[in-house]
Amino acid sequence: MSERPRLTVLSGPSGVGKSTVVAHMRKAHPEVWLSVSATTRKPRPGEKDGVQYHFVDDDQFDKLVANGELLEWAVFAGNRYGTPRQEVLRRLGSGEPVLLEIDLQGARQVRESMPEAQLVFLAPPSWDELVRRLTGRGTEAPEVVEQRLAAARVELAAESEFDTTLVNTSVEDVAAELLALMRVV
Template sequence: MSYDSASASRAEGGRRSGRAQRLTVLSGPSGVGKSTVVRELRAEHPEVWLSVSATTRAPRPGETDGVEYHFTDDAGFDAMIAAGELLEWAQFAGNRYGTPRAPVEERLRGGRPVLLEIDLQGARQVRETMPEALQVFLAPPSWEELVRRLTGRGTEPPEVVQRRLDTARVELAAEKEFDVTLVNTSVDEVRERLLALIGVRGDAAPGAPA
């Protein structure tokens, strides 16, 4: 990834700080806008490092190992699990995805803020493997709005839509497990509050743990 000189300077400043950072986990139901918030946040603050997952899925055209994902086979993924090299992992659509532990810990020790954008299952695993992490839940403004987002494309059969809605209900019910909830009424507002929680800018948002 290429940065402009100002962004590179900010990133380098974060690495030189020498102050250990706390991992931030962002989770929430499908369709709530996690990827959009993370994309906007990193466009403004590339010094916030987004973990690159390992996967057994084959690379798609244009994907590069170590950029979109760390690509491996089933044997390699099994070896990472056995060696305790993953903070969390899950299976989806016949493939496995996981967060390598070493790159996360290395950047945290170096003073660089690290963000994980993962599902509920992954967030629960990180709570076990790295309990000091700050767990942030991104919630929709309302259930009706989430339904609109999940069904808005109109390209999926009814049974698939229903599975997505059932999963979203389970994910929303887990909100109380998280340290902080941010309601996604505005991407700009959520981005700024998340940056404050991470510690990149300003003070922690109201309600954030010390």
């Protein structure tokens, strides 16, 4: 009997490539369940409710928080994001590998409520590369990019709070390392 999968949390600064790594990993291993966060931010072009996020308004988010229905939640760039608790626990209970892709605040909350979770920090190859990725997106206003860079400095300083650090020099390599940590391969 193999050991039950534990919750794996992938975190790191905005622009480091978390979504890209996760998408690559799940193409090869769709059995890894990625939690879909609730958010108060508006959908970006091409995003669908229930796929990238559960898009909710402020009142709905307030209810989720008040009812203890979120495993973690945080405010980022003026919007709130949170992980619905029940589905994570249900999937873990059925033996599925579960991955959360969340920010530093969220990772700290998960560490608090589920100390057995495995926290993985995704680091950029360099600060300059992270700045290039964040400014190269072209999807956000300059003040939002500045907020993200300021947050990235704080997030990079918290790397030691994580169980493992992976440096995103290659999406393929990092995806394989993450799968190995999750014992999926």
